[in-house]
Each structure stands twice: as C-alpha cells, then as structure tokens.
Amino acid sequence: MKNIVVTGGTSGIGLALARICRDRGDNVLVIAPDPAKGERFIEESENKGAGKRVFFIPADLSLVGENERVIDEIGDTFTTVDALVLCARFFRSYRRVTAEGFEHNFALYYLSRFLLSHGLVEPMRRAGAAAILNVAGPGVAAGRIHWDDLELEHGYNGWEAMFQGGKLNNLLGVSWAAAHGGQGVGYVLQFPGGTRTGLAGEFDPETAAQVEQMKQGATKSAEDSAGPLVDVIDNPPAEPLTALWEDRPISLDDGSFDAEDAARLHRLTEKLLSRR
16 A cells, blocks of 8 residues: 555546556545545545545645645655655646746746655655656657746747746756655656646637647547556656656656756756745
C-alpha cells in the first residue's frame, strides 16, 4: 500500500490515476479547486468501500499561500509520501493575474510545482523509494523561456504561456535533482501523450476550436494515459532526474535541461517568491 498525492486529481488524467491507485488499495489524497468534484470523488470512494483511504484537499494552487497550506495538510495526513503526481494545469487565452500578483498560468503550472516539489521532500525521503511525477511536456521543441518577462506581461499568448511552462518545468526538474538527488526520490518529467479529455481552460473561439480538434484526434483515454504514470509509481527510477515521452526516455543532453539555466531560474523564482 502506497501513499499517493495527486494535484488536479478530480478530472482528466489526474482523476483516472487517482481511481486506479485507490481501486488497487493505495491511500490517495487529491487536491483540486472545486469542492463539489472532490465530494463526488469521496462519495464514489465510500461507495466502493475505500472511503477511509481517500482524502481531498480543496485548494487554488495558483496561490502561493494555498500551496503552503496544502503542504502542511499533506504532512498532517501522511507521514510518508510514495508519489507526488503534479497534474494541475489550466489554459488561459487571456492573461489573468492572481490575488498575489502572479500571472495565473505561471503561478499554477510552474510556481505551484516548484513549491510542492521542494516542500514535500522530507515525507518522500522517509518513504524510502519515491517519485515526483511532473506531468508536463519535457523536451518540447515549441516555445522558449522569456527570461526578461517570465510572466508574459508584454504580448501574452495562451499557447506561448503553456509552452514556456513546459520549459520551466524541465529546468525545475534539473535544479530539484541537483538539490535533492541521492535521497531516494526520483524526479520524473513525463508527457502522457494526447488524451481525449483535452485541456482544461478558458478559451477564445479560435483556441476552443483548436482544442476540440485536438481532442477529436486523440486516440487515448485518460485511463490509457495514466498507465505509464502507474508504472513509474510502482518502479521509481534510481536516477535523480528522468524525462519520458509517454514511456519512452528523452535524452537529458537536450538544451531544455541546461544546468546553468536551471540554476538561473531557481534564483529568479526565489526572488519572485520573496516579494510576497
């Protein structure tokens, strides 16, 4: 029996993974912003006789303060964490700033994963052999990092924000492994492939049509996409950092995993967080 934490765990791939782990006997804690969806997952689990092994934390992970609260609540629930699965993401065609002053996509897709990855090191280290699964797009060719405008204040574009988020998470994996590698926790950047559930988000008409076309062209269900994630949970890699496209390894020699860029991003992130 493992202790599994899943962000974005009430819809899409996150929900599919949470159900698989629950149904096989694991303890599962899901984090998502909608209390109604969380309550439905809890009720479903109780109907299956798994209510005592399933937990829900409602939280808006685009807020730094909410991430800090969630880290504390996870620690109150689990003394050890075998897998942290980071699925929460929300596409926005139009730029939005959170109540704490951060661009929403940057805050949810990158800052939250930074905070949770670093904040849960201790309970994961205690688990012995654990894995952080950052469900993103490692090694993607599209997009670039806007070093002088990380929050895309000038010329925001939803696709650019998403692609940059993938690049930022690549570097997060590199800097996390440099700081915490060798403690029995493997950091895994994993793209599950195109899935029929598509992207969650608020779209302009053109983007909505693109997303619908992507969903129609996808061949895999959320359950299919969750399968490779379960494999990693069951067999955490010994390496400090691994990048996978579905279940196929990606070379870390790619420029997306540059160590100097990773260190630079880490410093910038700490500076941004210090302003709060």
